[in-house]
Amino acid sequence: MEKEKVTIIHSLDELHLFSCMVFGEVNDTERDSAGIILLSGDLGAGKTAFVKELADCLHIKEEITSPTFVIQKEYSVRDSTSSFKKLIHIDAYRLERKEELEYLGWDDLICNPENLILIEWPEKVVGIEIPHALHIYFESTRGDERRVSILSNTQSV
Numbered sequence: 001m002e003k004e005k006v007t008i009i010h011s012l013d014e015l016h017l018f019s020c021m022v023f024g025e026v027n028d029t030e031r032d033s034a035g036i037i038l039l040s041g042d043l044g045a046g047k048t049a050f051v052k053e054l055a056d057c058l059h060i061k062e063e064i065t066s067p068t069f070v071i072q073k074e075y076s077v078r079d080s081t082s083s084f085k086k087l088i089h090i091d092a093y094r095l096e097r098k099e100e101l102e103y104l105g106w107d108d109l110i111c112n113p114e115n116l117i118l119i120e121w122p123e124k125v126v127g128i129e130i131p132h133a134l135h136i137y138f139e140s141t142r143g144d145e146r147r148v149s150i151l152s153n154t155q156s157v
């Protein structure tokens with residue numbers, strides 16, 4: 001069963017708190033494969049901003065930039081509270097089929113429980129195998145305000 005939870009975020013500071021809360025939830029959920037967070041929403045809705053704030057929660061010092069052109073970027077996680085050792089940021093915007101993500105080694109990525117995978121534009125790779133994921137939808141309402149809804153127990157996009 002999927003459950004939906006809606007939150008209104010009023011600022012980047014609130015986005016920071018929200019991303020730390022989401023990380024805590026994924027970090028604490030028992031798993032035997034990668035942790036996966038799907039990020040949906042229009043351009044500028046805040047998907048990359050969410051990844052930046054989450055990386056900040058994990059004290060990742062490298063600058064997080066959108067992987068639109070390289071598709072995938074990896075960052076080491078050294079935070080002692082994290083059960084993940086790698087944050088993998090994927091932007092599927094330029095992909096046309098799930099096979100393109102499979103060529104990039106998707107099957108190996110999802111097998112490893114030490115990977116935390118965040119995917120922007122999951123709609124571009126419909127049908128890709130997803131063991132368990134949180135699916136977050138971002139919607140820009142006005143100014144810095146965002147309506148964010150979370151669905152859990154997603155089996156596929």
Ligand SMILES: Nc1ncnc2c1ncn2[C@@H]1O[C@H](COP(=O)(O)OP(=O)(O)O)[C@@H](O)[C@H]1O
Nearest residue numbers: 010011012015043044045046047048049144146
């Ligand atoms: N509350 C908020 N949540 C997310 N982004 C916000 C918020 N307020 C302002 N922004 C700004 O909106 C922009 C969102 O851009 P980005 O995260 O790149 O969007 P996307 O990756 O969804 O295309 C950023 O410039 C970010 O600083």
Ligand SMILES: [Mg+2]
Nearest residue numbers: 047048066120
């Ligand atoms: Mg983006």
